Amino acid sequence: MLKIKNLCTHFPTERGLVKAVNNVSLSLGSGEILGLVGESGCGKSMTLLSILRLVPYPGKIVAGRIIFNGSDILQKSPAEMRMLRGKEIAMIFQDPMTTLNPVFKVGEQIGESLRIHGIMGQKIFQDKYGYKKRLAEKKRVLELMEEVGIPSPDVRYQEYPHQFSGGMQQRALIAIALSCNPKLLLADEPTTALDVTIQAQILALLEQINREHGTSIILVTHDLGVAAEFCQRIAVMYAGSLVEEGPTDEVIERPYHPYTRGLLRSIPRITGEKKRIEPIPGNVPDLAGLADGCPFAPRCTLAHNACRTEMIPLQQISAHHQVRCLCVS
Ligand SMILES: Nc1ncnc2c1ncn2[C@@H]1O[C@H](COP(=O)(O)OP(=O)(O)OP(=O)(O)O)[C@@H](O)[C@H]1O
Ligand SMILES: [Mg+2]
Numbered sequence: 001m002l003k004i005k006n007l008c009t010h011f012p013t014e015r016g017l018v019k020a021v022n023n024v025s026l027s028l029g030s031g032e033i034l035g036l037v038g039e040s041g042c043g044k045s046m047t048l049l050s051i052l053r054l055v056p057y058p059g060k061i062v063a064g065r066i067i068f069n070g071s072d073i074l075q076k077s078p079a080e081m082r083m084l085r086g087k088e089i090a091m092i093f094q095d096p097m098t099t100l101n102p103v104f105k106v107g108e109q110i111g112e113s114l115r116i117h118g119i120m121g122q123k124i125f126q127d128k129y130g131y132k133k134r135l136a137e138k139k140r141v142l143e144l145m146e147e148v149g150i151p152s153p154d155v156r157y158q159e160y161p162h163q164f165s166g167g168m169q170q171r172a173l174i175a176i177a178l179s180c181n182p183k184l185l186l187a188d189e190p191t192t193a194l195d196v197t198i199q200a201q202i203l204a205l206l207e208q209i210n211r212e213h214g215t216s217i218i219l220v221t222h223d224l225g226v227a228a229e230f231c232q233r234i235a236v237m238y239a240g241s242l243v244e245e246g247p248t249d250e251v252i253e254r255p256y257h258p259y260t261r262g263l264l265r266s267i268p269r270i271t272g273e274k275k276r277i278e279p280i281p282g283n284v285p286d287l288a289g290l291a292d293g294c295p296f297a298p299r300c301t302l303a304h305n306a307c308r309t310e311m312i313p314l315q316q317i318s319a320h321h322q323v324r325c326l327c328v329s
Contacts, residue, residue: 001216002028002051002184007064009043009050016289020046020059022240025314028184028233033210033217035227035248037263038237039284044220045094047237048186052085068184086113090177091186094220096169096193100161106172107157111141113179144175148205167198171205178209185209185217191226203230224263228252233320236260239285239295242314246321256323259296294325302327 009021020043028034036044049055051066053073066073068089076084085091090113093099101109113119114137138157145153148171161169170190177185187206191199207230209215221227227234228248235245236259244257255261262280282299294312297303304326312324 001030001069002026003065003067004047004051005065005067007047007050007066008062009046009055009059010062011059013058013288015286018287019240019290020287021050022290024064024237024240024242026235026242026245028216028218030183031210031214031216032233033207033219033231035231035234036218036220036237037222037224037227037234039222041284041287042237043240044222044237045188048091048188048218048220051186052089052091053081054085083117086182087117087180088182089184089186090180090182092170092173092177092188092190094188094192096166096173097161099173100164100169102161104160105158106161106164107138107141107145107153109161110144110172110175110179111137113176114140117180119180140179141175144179145172148172148175148178149201150175166193167202170194170198170202174202174205174209178213178215181213182215185215186220187217188220189222190219191221199226206230225267236263239290240287241295241324243296243325244321244323246317246323250318250321256317256321256327257296257325258300258302258327262299 004024004026007021007024008019011018011020024047036047038044046055046059050061051073053061055061061074064074073084100106142153142157145156150156150168150171164172190206191202194202203226206217206219210217219227219231231248233246234248234251236243236251236257238259244251244255244260251260252264255264265278266280268277280299285295285298292311293308294300294303297307300307307326312326314322314324316322
Protein backbone atom coordinates (compact mmCIF):
# COMPACT_ATOMS: atom_id res chain seq x y z
CA MET A 1 0.00 0.00 0.00
CA LEU A 2 2.96 2.35 0.55
CA LYS A 3 6.17 2.39 -1.47
CA ILE A 4 8.81 4.99 -0.79
CA LYS A 5 11.51 5.16 -3.44
CA ASN A 6 14.79 7.06 -3.07
CA LEU A 7 13.29 9.74 -0.85
CA CYS A 8 15.59 12.69 -0.11
CA THR A 9 14.59 15.44 2.34
CA HIS A 10 17.22 18.12 2.85
CA PHE A 11 17.68 21.11 5.17
CA PRO A 12 19.95 23.89 3.95
CA THR A 13 21.73 25.21 7.06
CA GLU A 14 24.59 27.62 7.73
CA ARG A 15 26.85 24.68 8.54
CA GLY A 16 26.07 22.90 5.28
CA LEU A 17 23.37 20.75 3.74
CA VAL A 18 21.68 18.41 6.24
CA LYS A 19 20.46 15.31 4.45
CA ALA A 20 17.86 14.39 7.08
CA VAL A 21 16.38 11.70 4.80
CA ASN A 22 18.99 10.43 2.38
CA ASN A 23 17.87 8.13 -0.42
CA VAL A 24 15.42 6.15 1.71
CA SER A 25 13.42 3.33 0.09
CA LEU A 26 10.78 1.47 2.10
CA SER A 27 7.62 -0.47 1.49
CA LEU A 28 4.66 -1.36 3.65
CA GLY A 29 2.01 -3.97 2.90
CA SER A 30 -1.66 -3.64 3.69
CA GLY A 31 -2.35 -4.45 7.36
CA GLU A 32 1.34 -4.62 8.20
CA ILE A 33 3.20 -3.03 11.15
CA LEU A 34 6.63 -1.70 10.24
CA GLY A 35 9.06 -0.57 12.92
CA LEU A 36 11.32 2.35 11.99
CA VAL A 37 14.28 2.25 14.36
CA GLY A 38 17.32 4.44 14.90
CA GLU A 39 19.14 6.83 17.24
CA SER A 40 17.93 10.35 17.94
CA GLY A 41 18.42 12.65 14.96
CA CYS A 42 18.71 9.88 12.34
CA GLY A 43 15.70 11.12 10.35
CA LYS A 44 12.78 9.00 11.58
CA SER A 45 10.37 11.89 12.15
CA MET A 46 11.40 13.60 8.91
CA THR A 47 10.65 10.39 7.00
CA LEU A 48 7.10 10.31 8.45
CA LEU A 49 6.58 14.05 7.96
CA SER A 50 7.71 13.66 4.34
CA ILE A 51 4.96 11.08 3.77
CA LEU A 52 2.38 13.71 4.81
CA ARG A 53 4.34 16.51 3.11
CA LEU A 54 4.60 18.35 6.42
CA VAL A 55 8.39 18.81 6.52
CA PRO A 56 9.07 22.05 8.46
CA TYR A 57 10.76 25.01 6.75
CA PRO A 58 13.57 25.21 5.56
CA GLY A 59 13.40 21.46 4.94
CA LYS A 60 12.36 20.29 1.49
CA ILE A 61 11.69 17.00 -0.23
CA VAL A 62 14.17 17.22 -3.10
CA ALA A 63 13.82 13.81 -4.74
CA GLY A 64 12.02 10.50 -4.66
CA ARG A 65 8.56 9.04 -4.95
CA ILE A 66 6.01 8.13 -2.30
CA ILE A 67 3.42 5.85 -3.84
CA PHE A 68 0.35 5.41 -1.65
CA ASN A 69 -2.43 3.17 -2.97
CA GLY A 70 -1.16 3.51 -6.53
CA SER A 71 -0.65 7.28 -6.74
CA ASP A 72 2.34 9.48 -5.97
CA ILE A 73 1.81 11.66 -2.89
CA LEU A 74 4.49 14.07 -4.12
CA GLN A 75 2.40 14.84 -7.24
CA LYS A 76 -0.81 15.67 -5.38
CA SER A 77 -2.30 19.18 -5.20
CA PRO A 78 -2.59 20.98 -1.82
CA ALA A 79 -6.37 20.29 -1.85
CA GLU A 80 -5.78 16.57 -2.46
CA MET A 81 -3.25 16.53 0.38
CA ARG A 82 -5.79 18.04 2.77
CA MET A 83 -8.19 15.23 1.87
CA LEU A 84 -5.48 12.65 2.46
CA ARG A 85 -4.18 13.93 5.81
CA GLY A 86 -6.19 12.63 8.73
CA LYS A 87 -8.57 10.69 6.53
CA GLU A 88 -6.39 8.23 4.60
CA ILE A 89 -3.14 8.68 6.50
CA ALA A 90 -3.15 9.82 10.13
CA MET A 91 -0.20 10.66 12.33
CA ILE A 92 0.36 10.46 16.05
CA PHE A 93 2.93 13.21 16.57
CA GLN A 94 5.97 12.76 18.77
CA ASP A 95 5.03 15.05 21.67
CA PRO A 96 1.50 14.65 23.08
CA MET A 97 1.90 17.63 25.44
CA THR A 98 2.33 20.07 22.57
CA THR A 99 0.04 18.40 20.03
CA LEU A 100 -3.18 18.87 22.03
CA ASN A 101 -4.46 22.43 22.17
CA PRO A 102 -4.63 23.48 25.86
CA VAL A 103 -7.66 25.77 25.43
CA PHE A 104 -10.09 23.31 23.81
CA LYS A 105 -11.93 20.44 25.43
CA VAL A 106 -10.41 17.07 24.57
CA GLY A 107 -13.72 15.74 23.18
CA GLU A 108 -14.01 18.67 20.79
CA GLN A 109 -10.45 18.12 19.58
CA ILE A 110 -11.20 14.47 18.87
CA GLY A 111 -14.28 15.51 16.86
CA GLU A 112 -12.43 18.11 14.80
CA SER A 113 -11.18 15.73 12.13
CA LEU A 114 -14.69 14.29 11.68
CA ARG A 115 -15.96 17.85 11.10
CA ILE A 116 -13.16 18.80 8.69
CA HIS A 117 -13.67 15.72 6.55
CA GLY A 118 -17.48 15.95 6.78
CA ILE A 119 -17.64 12.36 8.02
CA MET A 120 -20.74 12.69 10.21
CA GLY A 121 -22.81 14.90 7.89
CA GLN A 122 -24.66 17.89 9.27
CA LYS A 123 -27.10 16.34 11.73
CA ILE A 124 -27.46 19.24 14.15
CA PHE A 125 -29.96 19.69 16.97
CA GLN A 126 -30.65 22.52 19.42
CA ASP A 127 -30.68 21.86 23.14
CA LYS A 128 -33.01 23.62 25.61
CA TYR A 129 -30.64 26.58 25.91
CA GLY A 130 -30.56 27.03 22.15
CA TYR A 131 -27.00 25.73 21.69
CA LYS A 132 -26.45 23.90 18.44
CA LYS A 133 -24.96 20.48 18.91
CA ARG A 134 -23.83 17.79 16.55
CA LEU A 135 -25.36 14.58 17.88
CA ALA A 136 -23.78 11.98 15.65
CA GLU A 137 -20.36 13.52 16.04
CA LYS A 138 -20.44 13.45 19.84
CA LYS A 139 -21.65 9.84 19.79
CA ARG A 140 -18.76 8.85 17.54
CA VAL A 141 -16.26 10.75 19.74
CA LEU A 142 -17.52 8.92 22.85
CA GLU A 143 -17.20 5.60 21.02
CA LEU A 144 -13.65 6.48 20.01
CA MET A 145 -12.74 7.49 23.56
CA GLU A 146 -14.09 4.18 24.81
CA GLU A 147 -12.23 2.24 22.13
CA VAL A 148 -8.87 3.77 23.08
CA GLY A 149 -9.50 3.06 26.76
CA ILE A 150 -10.32 6.50 28.15
CA PRO A 151 -12.55 5.77 31.18
CA SER A 152 -15.86 7.68 31.72
CA PRO A 153 -15.86 9.22 28.23
CA ASP A 154 -18.92 11.35 29.08
CA VAL A 155 -17.00 13.20 31.79
CA ARG A 156 -13.64 13.16 30.01
CA TYR A 157 -15.19 14.66 26.85
CA GLN A 158 -15.67 17.95 28.74
CA GLU A 159 -12.17 18.07 30.22
CA TYR A 160 -9.11 20.00 29.05
CA PRO A 161 -5.73 18.42 28.15
CA HIS A 162 -4.07 19.51 31.43
CA GLN A 163 -6.63 17.35 33.29
CA PHE A 164 -5.36 14.27 31.43
CA SER A 165 -2.30 12.25 32.52
CA GLY A 166 0.46 11.58 29.98
CA GLY A 167 -0.93 8.13 29.12
CA MET A 168 -4.48 9.49 28.73
CA GLN A 169 -3.23 12.33 26.50
CA GLN A 170 -1.53 9.75 24.31
CA ARG A 171 -4.81 7.81 24.13
CA ALA A 172 -6.63 11.01 23.14
CA LEU A 173 -4.11 11.53 20.34
CA ILE A 174 -4.66 7.97 19.16
CA ALA A 175 -8.44 8.64 19.18
CA ILE A 176 -7.85 11.75 17.01
CA ALA A 177 -5.72 9.72 14.61
CA LEU A 178 -8.32 6.93 14.45
CA SER A 179 -11.36 9.18 14.08
CA CYS A 180 -11.62 8.97 10.28
CA ASN A 181 -10.64 5.30 10.07
CA PRO A 182 -7.32 5.89 8.28
CA LYS A 183 -5.73 3.15 6.18
CA LEU A 184 -2.28 4.10 7.36
CA LEU A 185 -1.26 5.24 10.84
CA LEU A 186 2.10 6.92 11.36
CA ALA A 187 3.01 6.64 15.05
CA ASP A 188 6.03 8.76 15.96
CA GLU A 189 7.50 7.45 19.23
CA PRO A 190 4.04 7.11 20.80
CA THR A 191 5.47 5.75 24.04
CA THR A 192 8.68 7.69 24.73
CA ALA A 193 7.28 9.97 27.43
CA LEU A 194 5.47 7.15 29.26
CA ASP A 195 6.46 4.69 31.96
CA VAL A 196 6.91 1.04 31.02
CA THR A 197 3.49 -0.28 32.05
CA ILE A 198 1.61 2.50 30.24
CA GLN A 199 3.98 2.01 27.29
CA ALA A 200 2.93 -1.65 27.09
CA GLN A 201 -0.77 -0.68 27.22
CA ILE A 202 -0.41 1.87 24.40
CA LEU A 203 1.48 -0.62 22.23
CA ALA A 204 -1.19 -3.26 22.91
CA LEU A 205 -3.82 -0.71 21.87
CA LEU A 206 -2.03 -0.04 18.57
CA GLU A 207 -1.81 -3.78 17.98
CA GLN A 208 -5.54 -4.13 18.66
CA ILE A 209 -6.32 -1.32 16.18
CA ASN A 210 -4.19 -3.06 13.58
CA ARG A 211 -5.94 -6.37 14.19
CA GLU A 212 -9.51 -5.09 14.32
CA HIS A 213 -9.43 -2.40 11.63
CA GLY A 214 -6.63 -3.76 9.43
CA THR A 215 -4.86 -0.38 9.74
CA SER A 216 -1.26 -0.46 8.49
CA ILE A 217 1.11 1.16 10.97
CA ILE A 218 4.59 2.62 10.84
CA LEU A 219 5.84 2.63 14.41
CA VAL A 220 8.81 4.90 15.01
CA THR A 221 10.87 3.96 18.02
CA HIS A 222 14.47 4.20 19.16
CA ASP A 223 13.97 0.88 20.95
CA LEU A 224 14.80 -2.15 18.82
CA GLY A 225 13.27 -4.39 21.51
CA VAL A 226 9.87 -2.71 21.15
CA ALA A 227 10.07 -2.99 17.36
CA ALA A 228 11.01 -6.67 17.59
CA GLU A 229 8.00 -7.40 19.76
CA PHE A 230 5.32 -5.47 17.88
CA CYS A 231 6.36 -5.24 14.24
CA GLN A 232 6.30 -7.73 11.41
CA ARG A 233 9.09 -5.87 9.66
CA ILE A 234 11.90 -3.62 10.84
CA ALA A 235 13.71 -0.80 9.06
CA VAL A 236 16.89 0.53 10.66
CA MET A 237 18.01 4.11 9.95
CA TYR A 238 21.39 5.66 10.61
CA ALA A 239 22.30 9.32 9.96
CA GLY A 240 19.53 9.84 7.40
CA SER A 241 20.10 6.57 5.53
CA LEU A 242 18.16 3.36 5.67
CA VAL A 243 20.83 0.77 6.44
CA GLU A 244 18.78 -2.40 6.77
CA GLU A 245 15.21 -3.52 6.25
CA GLY A 246 13.53 -6.89 6.45
CA PRO A 247 11.16 -9.25 8.28
CA THR A 248 11.60 -8.94 12.06
CA ASP A 249 12.93 -12.47 12.67
CA GLU A 250 15.47 -12.17 9.84
CA VAL A 251 16.73 -8.77 11.04
CA ILE A 252 16.94 -9.90 14.66
CA GLU A 253 18.38 -13.37 14.07
CA ARG A 254 20.53 -12.65 11.02
CA PRO A 255 21.35 -8.92 11.06
CA TYR A 256 23.79 -7.94 8.31
CA HIS A 257 24.61 -4.32 8.84
CA PRO A 258 27.31 -3.72 11.49
CA TYR A 259 25.10 -0.94 12.95
CA THR A 260 22.12 -3.28 13.37
CA ARG A 261 24.45 -5.83 14.99
CA GLY A 262 25.77 -3.12 17.31
CA LEU A 263 22.23 -2.09 18.28
CA LEU A 264 21.35 -5.69 19.08
CA ARG A 265 24.45 -6.13 21.25
CA SER A 266 23.53 -3.03 23.22
CA ILE A 267 20.07 -4.25 24.32
CA PRO A 268 20.08 -5.21 28.02
CA ARG A 269 18.66 -8.69 28.75
CA ILE A 270 17.25 -10.00 31.99
CA THR A 271 17.15 -13.66 30.94
CA GLY A 272 19.95 -15.97 29.81
CA GLU A 273 23.59 -15.76 30.87
CA LYS A 274 24.90 -12.44 32.18
CA LYS A 275 26.73 -10.49 29.51
CA ARG A 276 28.15 -6.99 29.48
CA ILE A 277 26.24 -4.56 27.30
CA GLU A 278 28.50 -3.55 24.45
CA PRO A 279 28.00 0.06 23.45
CA ILE A 280 28.81 1.06 19.88
CA PRO A 281 32.07 3.05 20.06
CA GLY A 282 32.11 6.62 18.70
CA ASN A 283 29.35 9.17 18.27
CA VAL A 284 26.55 9.83 15.81
CA PRO A 285 28.01 12.02 13.04
CA ASP A 286 26.96 15.61 12.37
CA LEU A 287 24.57 15.40 9.44
CA ALA A 288 25.70 18.77 8.04
CA GLY A 289 27.96 18.23 5.04
CA LEU A 290 28.18 14.45 5.46
CA ALA A 291 30.48 12.97 2.76
CA ASP A 292 29.42 10.26 0.31
CA GLY A 293 30.00 6.75 1.50
CA CYS A 294 28.61 4.89 4.46
CA PRO A 295 27.82 7.27 7.34
CA PHE A 296 28.58 4.46 9.81
CA ALA A 297 32.10 3.86 8.41
CA PRO A 298 33.93 5.99 11.05
CA ARG A 299 32.50 3.74 13.82
CA CYS A 300 32.62 0.46 11.93
CA THR A 301 35.32 -2.10 12.71
CA LEU A 302 34.83 -3.75 9.30
CA ALA A 303 35.07 -0.57 7.21
CA HIS A 304 37.59 -0.35 4.38
CA ASN A 305 38.49 2.52 2.02
CA ALA A 306 35.63 1.98 -0.41
CA CYS A 307 33.11 2.36 2.44
CA ARG A 308 34.29 5.95 3.03
CA THR A 309 34.21 7.14 -0.56
CA GLU A 310 31.62 5.22 -2.57
CA MET A 311 27.84 5.51 -2.54
CA ILE A 312 26.76 2.21 -1.00
CA PRO A 313 24.02 0.47 -2.98
CA LEU A 314 21.11 -1.30 -1.30
CA GLN A 315 21.76 -5.04 -1.61
CA GLN A 316 19.12 -7.73 -1.58
CA ILE A 317 19.85 -10.49 0.97
CA SER A 318 16.65 -12.45 0.54
CA ALA A 319 13.27 -11.78 -1.06
CA HIS A 320 12.32 -9.12 1.50
CA HIS A 321 15.57 -8.37 3.32
CA GLN A 322 17.85 -5.61 2.11
CA VAL A 323 20.95 -3.95 3.49
CA ARG A 324 23.16 -1.00 2.54
CA CYS A 325 26.63 -2.42 3.24
CA LEU A 326 29.63 -3.45 1.14
CA CYS A 327 30.40 -6.39 3.49
CA VAL A 328 27.56 -8.29 1.83
CA SER A 329 28.94 -8.28 -1.72
N1 LIG B 1 14.65 22.83 11.24
C1 LIG B 1 15.75 22.11 11.01
N2 LIG B 1 16.88 22.69 10.52
C2 LIG B 1 17.97 21.96 10.27
N3 LIG B 1 18.07 20.63 10.46
C3 LIG B 1 16.99 20.01 10.95
C4 LIG B 1 15.77 20.69 11.24
N4 LIG B 1 14.89 19.80 11.72
C5 LIG B 1 15.51 18.62 11.71
N5 LIG B 1 16.77 18.75 11.25
C6 LIG B 1 17.75 17.68 11.09
O1 LIG B 1 17.11 16.52 10.63
C7 LIG B 1 17.68 15.38 11.25
C8 LIG B 1 16.59 14.35 11.45
O2 LIG B 1 15.65 14.84 12.39
P1 LIG B 1 14.43 13.94 12.90
O3 LIG B 1 13.57 14.83 13.70
O4 LIG B 1 13.83 13.24 11.75
O5 LIG B 1 15.18 12.89 13.84
P2 LIG B 1 14.54 11.68 14.64
O6 LIG B 1 15.17 10.43 14.13
O7 LIG B 1 13.07 11.77 14.61
O8 LIG B 1 15.09 11.96 16.11
P3 LIG B 1 14.37 11.77 17.54
O9 LIG B 1 14.49 10.33 17.88
O10 LIG B 1 15.16 12.63 18.45
O11 LIG B 1 12.96 12.24 17.39
C9 LIG B 1 18.30 15.86 12.56
O12 LIG B 1 19.59 15.33 12.67
C10 LIG B 1 18.39 17.35 12.42
O13 LIG B 1 19.73 17.72 12.36
MG1 LIG C 1 11.62 12.19 15.99
